[in-house]
Amino acid sequence: MTHAAVPESNLYDPFDTGVQDDPYPVYESLRAAHPVYWAPPSNTWVLSRHADVEAAPLDPGTYSSASGIFPTPAGMEMTELFLPMIMTDPPRHSQLRALVSRGFTARRIASVEPAVMAIATELVEGFVQAGACDLVAELAGPLPAMVIADLLGIPREDLAQFRQWSSLLVQADPVRDQTGAGLAAAASLYEYFSGFLAQRRKEPRNDLISALVGAEVDGQRLTEEELLGFCLLLLVAGHETTTNLLANSMVILARHPAARERLARHPELHPGAVEELLRFDSPVQGLSRTLTRDVTIHGITMPAGDTVLLLFGSANRDERVFPAADRFDIDRGPERHLAFGRGIHFCLGAALTRLEARAALEVLLRTCPDWEVDEDRSGRLRYGPIRGYLALPMHWLPHR
Numbered sequence: 001m002t003h004a005a006v007p008e009s010n011l012y013d014p015f016d017t018g019v020q021d022d023p024y025p026v027y028e029s030l031r032a033a034h035p036v037y038w039a040p041p042s043n044t045w046v047l048s049r050h051a052d053v054e055a056a057p058l059d060p061g062t063y064s065s066a067s068g069i070f071p072t073p074a075g076m077e078m079t080e081l082f083l084p085m086i087m088t089d090p091p092r093h094s095q096l097r098a099l100v101s102r103g104f105t106a107r108r109i110a111s112v113e114p115a116v117m118a119i120a121t122e123l124v125e126g127f128v129q130a131g132a133c134d135l136v137a138e139l140a141g142p143l144p145a146m147v148i149a150d151l152l153g154i155p156r157e158d159l160a161q162f163r164q165w166s167s168l169l170v171q172a173d174p175v176r177d178q179t180g181a182g183l184a185a186a187a188s189l190y191e192y193f194s195g196f197l198a199q200r201r202k203e204p205r206n207d208l209i210s211a212l213v214g215a216e217v218d219g220q221r222l223t224e225e226e227l228l229g230f231c232l233l234l235l236v237a238g239h240e241t242t243t244n245l246l247a248n249s250m251v252i253l254a255r256h257p258a259a260r261e262r263l264a265r266h267p268e269l270h271p272g273a274v275e276e277l278l279r280f281d282s283p284v285q286g287l288s289r290t291l292t293r294d295v296t297i298h299g300i301t302m303p304a305g306d307t308v309l310l311l312f313g314s315a316n317r318d319e320r321v322f323p324a325a326d327r328f329d330i331d332r333g334p335e336r337h338l339a340f341g342r343g344i345h346f347c348l349g350a351a352l353t354r355l356e357a358r359a360a361l362e363v364l365l366r367t368c369p370d371w372e373v374d375e376d377r378s379g380r381l382r383y384g385p386i387r388g389y390l391a392l393p394m395h396w397l398p399h400r
C-alpha cells in the first residue's frame with residue numbers, strides 16, 4: 001500500500017543513532033509539520049503531538065497492544081518476546097492487571113520505602129569516597145535490580161547473574177546486534193525463572209511470584225507461558241527503565257547546576273523534580289500499537305492493520321501543553337506528562353519508580369552534590385526509542 005499523503009522521507013527513524021543521540025529537534029519538526037507521519041524505516045505511522053499520543057491508549061479497542069508494542073526496523077523479523085498484560089487487550093488484560101496489581105498496592109510500595117532508601121545509601125556509600133564511579137554499573141543498574149529482585153523474591157546470591165542476563169537482553173539492539181546474544185539471555189532467563197517457579201510451587205513464600213503461581217482468574221491458574229512472561233515483563237519493565245531514568249536524570253542535573261543546588265538545599269522539591277525529569281528526558285520515548293480499524297487524524301487515514309508509534313517523549317515536549325517545553329524547570333508541575341503512558345496500560349510501577357528516583361536523588365545530593373558527568377566517555381543505549389545509557393562515568397570532589 002502507498003502512503004502518498006505524507007512525505008516518504010527519512011525524517012524520523014527510531015533506530016537512527018543521530019536521532020537516538022538527540023531526538024528532540026526531529027520531534028519538533030514532526031509535531032509542527034507532520035503530526036501523522038509515515039516512517040518507512042520502521043514501516044509505521046508516528047504520532048507526536050500530546051493530544052494524539054494521549055488519546056490513542058485511551059482507546060485500546062482501536063489501538064491494540066496484542067500484536068506487540070516495540071517498533072521493528074523495516075524488513076527485519078524481530079522475535080518479540082511474549083510479555084503478558086502489556087501485550088494483551090481487554091478483557092484478558094483487565095483480569096491479568098487485577099491480579100498483578102495486588103503486588104503493587106500503595107501500601108505495599110510504602111512498606112518497601114525504608115528498604116529502597118537503605119539499598120540506595122549502601123550503594124552510594126560503596127563508591128562515594130573514591131570520587132568517581134560509573135553511575136550505571138554502581139547505582140542506576142543495581143538499585144532497581146535489587147528492588148525488583150526483592151519484590152519478585154529472587155535470592156541476592158543470584159542477582160549478579162540475573163543482572164547480566166537482563167542487561168544483555170536490553171542491549172540487544174535489533175539493528176546492530178546480529179549475534180543473538182539478547183535471545184540467548186532471554187532463554188537463560190526463562191530457564192532460570194522456570195526453576196524458580198517450580199520451587200515456589202513446592203514451597204510458596206510471601207512474594208509476588210508465589211502469589212502469581214497460586215492465583216486464579218475465573219477459576220483458572222495462569223499458564224506456565226504467562227507466568228514466565230510475567231517474570232520477564234517485571235524484569236524488563238521494572239529494571240532497565242528505572243536504570244535509564246536515573247542515568248538520564250544525573251546527566252540533566254549536571255547540565256543544570258542551579259536546579260541541582262536548589263534540590264540539595266530543598267528536599268521538599270524532589271517529588272516535583274522527579275516528575276520534570278520524567279517529562280524532560282523520558283526513558284520510554286515511544287511504544288507501538290496496531291490499528292483494528294481505519295483511523296483518520298489531521299486529514300490522514302491510517303489503515304487497519306498498520307502499526308502506530310506513540311511518541312511519549314515528543315508529547316512531553318509539546319508546547320501546546322508545556323510552555324517553554326525545552327526548558328528544564330523543576331517548578332513546572334508537569335502533571336500531564338506521558339512518561340508512564342495513559343489508560344489501561346498505565347505503568348504499574350509508577351509509584352515504585354518515583355520512590356527509587358527520590359531515594360537515588362536524595363542520597364547523591366547529600367553525599368556528592370557537585371558531580372560532573374564525563375559525557376565523552378559515556379555509552380548510549382541503542383534500543384530503538386528506549387532512551388538511556390549503558391555506561392555513565394561521573395566524578396566529584398569527595399566530601400566528609
Ligand code: HEM
Nearest residue numbers: 085086237238241242245284339340341345347348349353
Ligand atoms: C522510569 C521507569 C519506568 C518507565 C518510564 C515506565 C514506563 C511505562 C510505560 C510507558 C508503560 C505503558 C505501556 C503501554 O502503554 O504499552 C508501562 C507499563 C508497565 N510498567 Fe512501567 N515504567 C517504568 C518503571 C516500571 C517499574 C519499576 C515497574 C515494575 C516494577 C513497571 C512495570 C510496568 C508494567 C507491569 C506495565 C504494564 C501495565 C499494563 O499493561 O497494564 N514499570 N511502563
